[in-house]
Ligand SMILES: *[C@@H]1O[C@H](CO)[C@@H](O)[C@H](O)[C@H]1NC(C)=O
Ligand SMILES: *[C@@H]1O[C@H](CO)[C@@H](O)[C@H](O)[C@H]1NC(C)=O
């Protein structure tokens with residue numbers, strides 16, 4: 329097998345390091361000789377070994393150059409496909425769609441009969457290398473419908489031209505119509521998109537991942553999307569990490585913020601993960617319409633909720649199965665429709681950003697919103713807010729959050745009332761999340777030396793009333809929980 333670009337480059341670096349190490353080692357040796365007084369011998373030895381190292385580097389360079397030139401025509405050997413070898417213009421002046429597609433087609437010719445899940449051809453680690461260039465594309469780079477896995481596209485920029493179709497994506501992992509005929513199967517597996525800047529030119533979207541398994545989008549910057557920055561449909565285990573998405577290149581307080589559009593990430597599938605991602609402009613940060621997705625370390629400042637934006641929209645009423653942690657919701661809220669199995673913790677909400685539970689069929693079950701920090705502007709915004717009425721509320725825990733400048737809402741609360749008489753009322757309406765719902769009450773009555781008969785009289789309207797059989801001076805301490813279990 330000929331040494332080609334990928335191996336050649338790694339090999340070159342290795343060779344340089346080795347040559348360097350040899351030089352250092354031998355210089356040390358020369359120093360040792362100098363102690364025996366032979367200064368001339370020392371200089372000669374240094375020169376000799378420097379020449380040796382230089383010669384070695386030169387021979388590596390020339391074999392590397394030869395390999396590099398032979399790349400485009402080589403069918404066996406390296407699986408690194410440099411798009412510039414296919415004539416793609418790295419200056420971004422001329423359309424490079426056909427050249428890059430040709431490189432992708434070559435990479436999709438499998439090196440062996442090895443297959444991955446569901447018979448997906450194993451491309452053996454093939455890479456489309458963008459050579460640090462910027463490429464103009466008139467149409468989507470759609471991976472071949474024959475499918476493939478163990479493949480990467482990396483290290484460069486793609487820019488949609490003014491002719492780019494508005495309903496497509498710069499990179500599409502999509503088998504198109506053949507996917508419809510075999511909708512249950514997967515077409516791509518372990519495809520990595522890394523170190524890419526994608527500029528959709530306010531026309532289409534950035535990346536579509538359809539019916540794929542184990543796809544990684546890592547360290548990308550996706551901008552100019554009109555539809556979605558990244559759209560995942562079907563399949564599972566798309567991992568979006570360390571990535572920046574924004575329709576407009578901006579860094580907050582943008583005069584055009586009210587008109588931001590598009591969705592940075594759409595997860596229309598299960599078992600995906602979004603971590604360490606920033607959404608800096610879009611109407612919606614993340615739209616989730618599938619279950620069992622995890623979101624962590626996401627900073628959303630896409631379009632303030634006050635301007636009609638949404639940070640994270642969980643549109644999976646009745647089976648949310650989403651867990652969110654360590655996020656920074658920066659003026660943009662989380663909206664969850666009929667949350668069933670939802671966890672939100674360890675997150676920071678700034679600028680009146682909150683969590684909105686939106687009733688569709690009025691079911692909230694298995695919800696944990698705990699241990700978050702909220703910071704608002706003193707306008708009386710609830711940290712967790714209901715949009716509509718919930719008839720079914722089970723295992724909903726909104727507690728141990730901290731708030732400044734916002735109303736602290738919870739599903740459990742403590743309070744006390746002090747007075748001289750026979751009735752004590754503790755009003756939990758301002759703090760309890762669900763109206764007129766108390767599932768559990770515990771109280772104690774402290775009346776000094778008095779020993780009155782007492783009872784829980786009423787809990788209607790989230791107001792707890794305790795009564796005594798005679799007038800006493802007493803304090804009543806009450807603990808309530810909106811769950812009955
Ligand atoms: C791949 O499979 C074909 C058909 O079964 C066979 O002819 C060929 O030798 C195989 N190639 C390798 C590299 O195993
Ligand atoms: C409570 O009220 C009763 C009569 O209503 C009065 O006699 C008593 O002094 C009061 N006690 C206190 C502690 O205010």
Ligand SMILES: *[C@@H]1O[C@H](CO)[C@@H](O)[C@H](O)[C@H]1NC(C)=O
Pocket residue numbers: 785786787788789
């Ligand atoms: C509880 O309080 C509500 C509101 O004040 C009232 O309508 C209701 O009749 C009370 N229930 C009882 C059992 O006293």
